[in-house]
């Protein structure tokens with residue numbers, strides 16, 4: 001494995017966080033994809049690991065590689081979830097949702113005893129919003145009205161790709177909110193949740209137990225111990 005690729009190095013280091021046997025939350029994105037490849041390798045080697053995927057893309061990958069999966073309903077007892085992030089602040093709060101999967105990712109995160117985030121060093125910042133806008137999953141019904149309300153907290157942009165609106169796995173839309181540098185991520189998260197039509201935000205406040213930063217050397221940051 002090429003551990004000079006920071007994402008790959010982080011994915012590989014995350015294997016140390018797994019139990020010998022158990023239920024693993026499978027994140028979404030290019031770094032989580034590398035991790036799922038490694039989980040499949042462990043399963044082939046005889047480890048009894050069962051996954052809960054956070055997106056249809058991660059489900060398809062895990063299924064194709066022979067990783068057994070739990071159903072979509074739960075309730076799950078997830079030992080560890082390993083997922084990526086788009087931005088990580090000094091307190092290990094996160095912005096997620098670059099892959100439009102943050103609602104399922106947040107549900108799985110909350111069902112996990114331990115959450116491990118795998119990133120490359122470019123994702124680190126002092127405060128959230130320095131590098132990334134906040135993805136917000138929004139119901140299609142009345143979404144322009146929802147966007148107008150989001151405008152009280154920054155500048156929302158409807159996410160499109162190749163001229164079409166991006167849809168989440170649930171068929172909803174994504175607005176990326178430029179809220180500038182975010183002084184209080186928990187307060188912004190609460191304010192956004194109060195807007196009718198908002199399904200979920202990409203703000204993950206105090207939801208990472210460990211952040212593994214790929215690179216030479218690989219760094220392991222623990223919430224509370226980060227400085």
Ligand code: 5RP
Pocket residue numbers: 027028029030031032083084085086095096097098099100101102105
């Ligand atoms: C998907 C996510 C991803 O974890 C995030 O976008 C990071 O992706 P990558 O590892 O490709 O940089 O939140 O919704």
